[in-house]
Ligand code: SF4
Ligand code: SF4
């Protein structure tokens with residue numbers, strides 16, 4: 001099975017054609033299997049990330065034919081083009097810098113007392129949002145995240161040369177940041193003032209971008225539109241509650 005792997009060294013992209021050896025005719029390898037064999041057989045210094053190999057840790061996300069996919073759970077197909085996710089700066093080959101996203105909310109909601117009443121049940125939607133594995137696949141084509149790119153076209157986040165330095169932080173948010181804020185709002189251990197701070201933070205990260213957006217797609221199937229975006233928009237008054 002022939003695939004193309006896009007490498008990136010010091011900002012210079014190259015492509016490597018790799019022919020994956022199947023163990024038998026029935027094997028349907030995952031993209032991560034292909035990368036592991038490519039590293040073993042022909043590109044020993046190929047850089048990519050993986051952890052759990054079971055769709056739990058989220059670090060193996062790569063673009064396959066231009067769409068973000070979780071490499072340990074995406075079947076490889078003849079002719080696939082495997083590259084680093086386009087929405088984050090490349091560190092090397094298929095490894096992107098994840099630091100700016102994870103840090104975006106740090107310290108911004110602090111200072112709110114949490115009462116440690118373990119008898120308070122969290123609502124079902126809170127538990128649904130804990131399924132997030134931080135794979136960042138949802139950043140793909142997000143118009144809010146696109147605001148971090150100078151001169152980018154909403155819906156076409158693909159020009160890596162305009163990515164800001166994550167060390168300086170991202171000015172604008174993304175579906176993952178909003179999920180964290182909505183989860184914070186649903187956490188019964190947080191106070192009303194904390195809930196309000198979460199809405200204000202969502203607004204300052206660019207929640208208005210969601211009003212006209214058709215919605216974001218989660219790599220593991222969380223209903224971001226219904227469980228994250230709509231409640232935030234409705235609470236902030238940017239959109240009326242759905243009547244259906
Ligand atoms: S709904 Fe909002 S967070 Fe989701 S992709 Fe659109 S702009 Fe981004
Ligand atoms: S919301 Fe979904 S796509 Fe986004 S980081 Fe979490 S698991 Fe990945």
Ligand code: FES
Nearest residue numbers: 051052053058072
């Ligand atoms: S290696 Fe953990 S999700 Fe793929």
